[in-house]
Amino acid sequence: MKRLDFKKAKIVQEELSKRVIVEDKFIFPPKSIAGLDISYRKGKAVACCVILDYETLNVTEVRLVKEEVRVPYVPTFLAYRELPYYVYLCYDLKNRNDIVVFVDGHGLAHPRKMGIACHLGVTLNIPTVGVAKKLLVGKIKTINNKKYLALNDEIIVAVIIEREKHGPIYVSPGHRVSLKTAEKLVLRTLTSKHRLPKPIQLAHFYSKKESKRI
DNA sequence: GCGACAG
DNA sequence: ATCTTGTCGC
Numbered sequence: 001m002k003r004l005d006f007k008k009a010k011i012v013q014e015e016l017s018k019r020v021i022v023e024d025k026f027i028f029p030p031k032s033i034a035g036l037d038i039s040y041r042k043g044k045a046v047a048c049c050v051i052l053d054y055e056t057l058n059v060t061e062v063r064l065v066k067e068e069v070r071v072p073y074v075p076t077f078l079a080y081r082e083l084p085y086y087v088y089l090c091y092d093l094k095n096r097n098d099i100v101v102f103v104d105g106h107g108l109a110h111p112r113k114m115g116i117a118c119h120l121g122v123t124l125n126i127p128t129v130g131v132a133k134k135l136l137v138g139k140i141k142t143i144n145n146k147k148y149l150a151l152n153d154e155i156i157v158a159v160i161i162e163r164e165k166h167g168p169i170y171v172s173p174g175h176r177v178s179l180k181t182a183e184k185l186v187l188r189t190l191t192s193k194h195r196l197p198k199p200i201q202l203a204h205f206y207s208k209k210e211s212k213r214i
Numbered sequence: 215g216c217g218a219c220a221g
Numbered sequence: 222a223t224c225t226t227g228t229c230g231c
Binding site for chain 1: 221
Binding site: 038039040041042045073165 | 222223231
């Protein structure tokens with residue numbers, strides 16, 4: 001397993017964070033919405049990208065890739081482990097402005113405001129949103145009865161969506177999407193049956209299903 | 215130094 | 222995230 005040079009990796013994140021755009025730079029409503037997730041099994045990673053029609057939320061495409069895991073998981077450096085699979089799966093989406101990609105993990109809600117959703121968005125120049133199940137950093141702030149996540153006790157980087165029946169999810173902008181729109185897109189794709197929005201839920205389902213074949 | 219820590 | 226069966230509960 002390859003080891004990371006944390007000092008350099010941190011500098012790369014700090015430099016890339018300067019290129020993150022937290023404004024809506026895509027066609028609304030988008031033509032499609034995609035979800036990314038990865039399952040692991042015996043040293044192998046099975047990454048999945050599910051693309052849905054935004055209007056009907058019907059699945060139009062399912063992509064899978066199975067590869068050796070080369071980098072260990074280290075908190076705040078998740079992208080160095082998982083980004084390669086996502087770049088491979090989403091390469092043809094490069095520069096598009098009619099699709100938004102949901103990533104399983106944080107976007108701006110990261111110590112250096114460079115979670116994996118931001119990293120993927122900046123790398124391929126595509127609109128992305130981070131959706132996480134657990135907190136990495138930040139302090140919860142309540143504004144008008146809605147919960148948000150703030151960094152340095154100041155900057156709002158994520159909105160927390162809470163529902164009966166399900167645990168909370170943390171939604172933060174990845175790239176070319178505002179916080180308000182990120183929330184709107186996620187709310188549009190939530191279903192009563194699952195905690196995560198449909199695109200990511202399906203990516204999780206298919207990647208897990210495929211990983212069981214290893 | 216100690217504890218926290220996306221997937 | 223994964224290693225893991227049945228089982229308690231909404």
